[in-house]
Structures are given as structure tokens and as C-alpha cells.
Amino acid sequence: RLTGMFALALWDTQKRTLLLARDRLGIKPLFYAQNLGALAFASELKALMTLPGFSRQVDLQSLAKFLHWQYVPAPATIFKDCLKLLPGEKLTLGPRGVRISRWWEPPRGAMHQEERGEEDLADELDALVSRAVSERLVSDVPLGALLSGGVDSSLVAAAMQKAGQKAKTFTIGFAEQEYDEAPRARKVADALGTDHTELYVEPGHALEVVPRLPVIYDEPFGDPSAIPTFLVSRLARERVTVALSGDGGDELFGGYVRYWAVDAANRALLRLPAPARRAAGVALSRLPPGLVDAVYRPLARFLPQRFSVTGLPDKVDKLATVLRKGGVEELYRMSVCVWTADQVRDLVGLSPEPGVYEESFFRSRGASALCSMMQADLSTYLPDDLLAKVDRASMASGLEVRVPLLDHRVVAFSAGVPDHFKVRGGTGKHLLKKVLARYLPPELCDGPKKGFEAPLAAWLRGELKPLMLDLLSPSALKREGVLRPEAVGRCVDAHLSGREDHRHRLWVLMMWEMWRREWLG
Numbered sequence: 170r171l172t173g174m175f176a177l178a179l180w181d182t183q184k185r186t187l188l189l190a191r192d193r194l195g196i197k198p199l200f201y202a203q204n205l206g207a208l209a210f211a212s213e214l215k216a217l218m219t220l221p222g223f224s225r226q227v228d229l230q231s232l233a234k235f236l237h238w239q240y241v242p243a244p245a246t247i248f249k250d251c252l253k254l255l256p257g258e259k260l261t262l263g264p265r266g267v268r269i270s271r272w273w274e275p276p277r278g279a280m281h282q283e284e285r286g287e288e289d290l291a292d293e294l295d296a297l298v299s300r301a302v303s304e305r306l307v308s309d310v311p312l313g314a315l316l317s318g319g320v321d322s323s324l325v326a327a328a329m330q331k332a333g334q335k336a337k338t339f340t341i342g343f344a345e346q347e348y349d350e351a352p353r354a355r356k357v358a359d360a361l362g363t364d365h366t367e368l369y370v371e372p373g374h375a376l377e378v379v380p381r382l383p384v385i386y387d388e389p390f391g392d393p394s395a396i397p398t399f400l401v402s403r404l405a406r407e408r409v410t411v412a413l414s415g416d417g418g419d420e421l422f423g424g425y426v427r428y429w430a431v432d433a434a435n436r437a438l439l440r441l442p443a444p445a446r447r448a449a450g451v452a453l454s455r456l457p458p459g460l461v462d463a464v465y466r467p468l469a470r471f472l473p474q475r476f477s478v479t480g481l482p483d484k485v486d487k488l489a490t491v492l493r494k495g496g497v498e499e500l501y502r503m504s505v506c507v508w509t510a511d512q513v514r515d516l517v518g519l520s521p522e523p524g525v526y527e528e529s530f531f532r533s534r535g536a537s538a539l540c541s542m543m544q545a546d547l548s549t550y551l552p553d554d555l556l557a558k559v560d561r562a563s564m565a566s567g568l569e570v571r572v573p574l575l576d577h578r579v580v581a582f583s584a585g586v587p588d589h590f591k592v593r594g595g596t597g598k599h600l601l602k603k604v605l606a607r608y609l610p611p612e613l614c615d616g617p618k619k620g621f622e623a624p625l626a627a628w629l630r631g632e633l634k635p636l637m638l639d640l641l642s643p644s645a646l647k648r649e650g651v652l653r654p655e656a657v658g659r660c661v662d663a664h665l666s667g668r669e670d671h672r673h674r675l676w677v678l679m680m681w682e683m684w685r686r687e688w689l690g
Contacts, residue, residue, distance in 0.1 A: 195552025
């Protein structure tokens with residue numbers, strides 16, 4: 170009967186049992202530890218660290234997974250003796266001990282979906298989103314919305330206006346045009362008539378925020394969009410106490426480019442006989458990276474810009490892995506992981522073990538490739554990366570962020586929507602755009618997806634370079650004895666030379682080192 174976000178602890182005085190539970194989609198966190206002579210639980214990992222007897226022994230397998238995914242996937246944490254509840258999971262402590270079970274799971278995409286008309290589906294989605302937004306406008310403090318100008322946040326802001334709430338909207342912009350969503354957000358705000366505020370981020374803002382990240386996130390967290398997320402949360406908090414966001418639209422309605430790209434690549438690979446695929450993968454894996462780069466770079470000058478490839482040796486290495494192993498699961502992994510499993514082993518001496526990501530693909534057997542990928546994101550990337558990022562950054566700013574698109578009724582609806590109403594013509598969120606077109610002009614309903622990123626590659630070659638070189642210096646890594654300096658050095662050199670773009674890989678290494686210095690000394 171509970172709707173929305175929560176992490177709760179309930180003591181039943183009659184049955185003498187404790188119930189811990191986490192909301193369906195994992196919007197709010199819940200950590201617990203059992204090896205203290207008692208069961209301890211908290212909403213922040215740093216709270217458990219204060220307890221007598223709490224061991225800060227790092228789980229090296231969690232570190233391997235962090236390097237692979239850029240976050241520590243639940244139920245693990247970075248510490249050996251501490252865990253997270255999964256989304257939709259409950260823990261019961263009673264006379265017979267501890268029992269953990271699921272009280273809710275995301276509905277599987279229907280394998281034989283009922284065909285319905287587009288207008289009928291759009292009507293139902295419109296009503297569901299309007300209801301979800303209206304319910305989240307109940308507050309005795311000022312409300313606003315985080316507006317990127319994309320489909321999801323624009324629809325949430327439109328629903329706020331529809332509900333009679335004069336929305337205050339907030340946007341972060343960048344001087345670099347390829348990352349700047351502020352002009353589009355401003356057009357959306359003007360069209361909807363919101364009270365709009367924007368802030369343009371400069372490298373100085375990043376330099377101010379970066380040292381705070383290990384404290385905000387408690388455990389290593391490698392998504393660089395944590396920087397603009399904190400900045401937009403702080404900007405919003407100057408005028409409101411609660412803000413609505415559009416998180417979840419991509420995972421529910423096929424918004425990521427990688428969904429259709431992986432699906433198309435998988436279809437193409439399936440046309441090749443399995444022995445030929447494996448042989449090609451083995452051959453590619455044996456090519457020295459230097460040879461690939463040496464052959465490609467002279468040719469790149471003569472290729473049209475759209476065929477230019479950054480970091481080709483790394484992409485060839487990933488392709489080789491996919492050809493050898495095959496399947497949507499491995500292909501999608503290669504599109505979202507930061508360091509591959511083999512590269513993680515080269516960095517820390519062990520590979521990430523299977524977990525919830527693999528389990529989600531197993532559970533979605535028989536569903537379409539698109540459904541399987543979205544199911545994996547709902548189980549892993551959404552709660553452990555996106556929602557954790559927003560929750561920690563917003564709460565550190567004193568801002569409460571609510572996510573109406575992750576209302577469980579919207580989630581259930583999305584599972585029954587046929588794939589062709591999600592991804593069409595190589596772009597996603599077709600049905601969401603259909604609904605948004607009821608509130609905004611057509612030109613504001615289907616813009617290019619930029620994501621919420623900062624110009625990190627340039628910052629690491631500029632303003633953040635001294636910090637990177639300090640954190641990842643060979644002498645510091647040798648003293649620590651965890652990351653292998655040779656593997657790290659190759660990555661640093663390739664990025665600084667401009668030959669390859671390793672911003673995400675370097676950032677996760679930097680976040681590990683900053684976290685280690687903050688919490689382990």
C-alpha cells in the first residue's frame with residue numbers, strides 16, 4: 170500500500186520482530202551489518218562506520234566490481250562486513266534469526282504483449298504520469314523540478330503545470346556546446362511558463378565539488394555526473410526544499426541509444442556462424458593495441474568526421490570479447506562497463522564475479538533483447554548508479570528529490586508496452602514523446618540525447634590534471650599496493666597524449682583513491 174520512496178525500520182512489540190524494508194525501485198538506500206554482536210542498520214554507510222567494532226576491511230571483490238561498473242552493485246558494499254538491501258527487499262529479525270526475502274520485483278516484459286492502439290496507450294500513460302506527479306506535489310514546503318530539457322524532465326514539469334503548480338525549474342549548463350542542455354531547457358521552461366533558474370558550470374565549480382564526493386557517497390562512486398547533479402541540487406535548494414526529477418524514463422521506455430545499438434549489433438552478429446565469430450574474436454584479441462592505433466591514426470585524417478573513432482584499440486578489444494563470448498548479455502555489458510573484466514584483473518589481480526546483472530538476464534529469458542536490457546538496468550544501473558547519485562547529492566544539499574516516473578504503476582504499465590512503442594527508427598521513448606507532444610511544440614519533443622555529463626575529458630587534461638597525477642602517481646600506487654601502477658600509467662599516458670579518451674576509466678580510479686584516502690587513511 171506504500172507508494173514512492175522509503176527505507177523503513179519497524180519494531181513489532183508483540184511479535185518481537187524487526188522489519189527492515191526498501192522501496193520497490195531502490196530510490197532510498199538501506200545498509201546493514203550483522204558482525205557486531207547485533208544487527209545494525211542505517212541510511213548511510215558512514216553512520217555504521219562510527220560503531221565500535223565495525224571493520225573497515227575492503228572487500229576486494231567489491232572493488233573489482235566497482236572498477237567494472239563504476240559503482241558497487243547491491244547487495245555488496247565496499248566493506249566485507251556490510252551489505253545493502255536490494256530494491257524491493259525486506260529483512261526480518263526475529264527469535265529464529267535473520268531472514269531476507271523479496272516483497273516486490275519489477276514486472277517482466279510480456280512475451281506476447283496485447284496489441285493496443287497508440288492513442289489508447291498514450292492516454293493511459295498521460296493519466297498515470299499526471300497522477301504520479303500530483304501525488305508527489307503534496308508538501309508543506311516549496312517545490313520545484315530539475316529540468317534538463319529532455320523528454321522525461323520536460324514531461325514531469327508539464328504535469329506539474331497541469332496540476333496547477335507554478336513550477337520552479339532548475340538547469341545546469343556548460344560552455345562546451347556538446348554537453349550544454351541549458352538552451353533547450355530554457356525553451357521548454359518558456360513554453361511551459363515555469364519560473365526558471367540556470368547555472369553555467371565552470372572548471373572551478375568542479376574543483377570545489379570533487380573533494381566532497383568521497384564524503385557524500387560513503388563508498389567509491391565513479392559516475393562523473395555526480396558533479397553537475399550536486400551543483401543543480403544545491404542551486405535548487407536555494408529556492409525550494411523538494412524537487413521532482415525525470416529519472417527512470419530511459420530505463421522504462423527504451424531511451425538509451427545503446428539499447429537499439431546493441432540490439433542491432435546482436436542481430437548482425439547472429440548472421441555469422443558461431444565458429445567464425447569465435448575465430449574472429451580470438452584473432453582480434455591477439456592484435457597489439459599499438460598496432461591497431463598505428464594503422465588507424467594515419468587513415469583517420471582521410472575519413473569523414475562521422476566515421477572518426479576515439480579510443481579504437483579499446484573498442485577493438487571489447488569487440489573481440491563480444492565475438493568470443495557472444496549474446497546480448499555480453500554485448501550489453503561491453504557497452505556499459507568501464508573497465509572490462511580482463512582489464513580489471515590486470516589492475517587488481519582478480520575479475521568481477523557474477524551478480525545481479527547476470528541474474529536479471531537469466532530471469533528475463535524468453536523476452537526480447539530490449540526487455541532484457543531494460544530489466545538489467547532496472548535491477549542494477551538505475552538503483553546503484555542513477556538513484557544513488559541523485560539521492561546522495563540532493564540530500565547533501567538538503568534537498569528532497571522525488572521521482573514520479575518510477576511510480577510502481579508507471580513501471581507496471583511500461584512492462585506491458587510493446588517494444589515498437591518504445592524504440593522506433595533508432596530512437597527511444599516514442600510513447601513518452603507522444604504524450605509530451607500534448608504539452609509542448611513538436612520541436613521540443615524530440616531533441617538529441619546528450620546525457621547529464623560534464624566535459625571531464627578536457628578537465629582531466631587541464632584543471633583536474635594535477636589532482637589526477639597526484640592520486641595516480643606510481644609512487645602512491647606502490648605504497649597502497651592495490652592498483653598496479655603499470656596498468657594505470659598506460660591509461661594516464663594514453664589520455665594525456667590525446668590518443669584515447671579514458672575519462673571514465675581514470676575517473677573511477679581517482680574516485681577509489683580519493684575514497685581510500687578519506688576513509689582508510
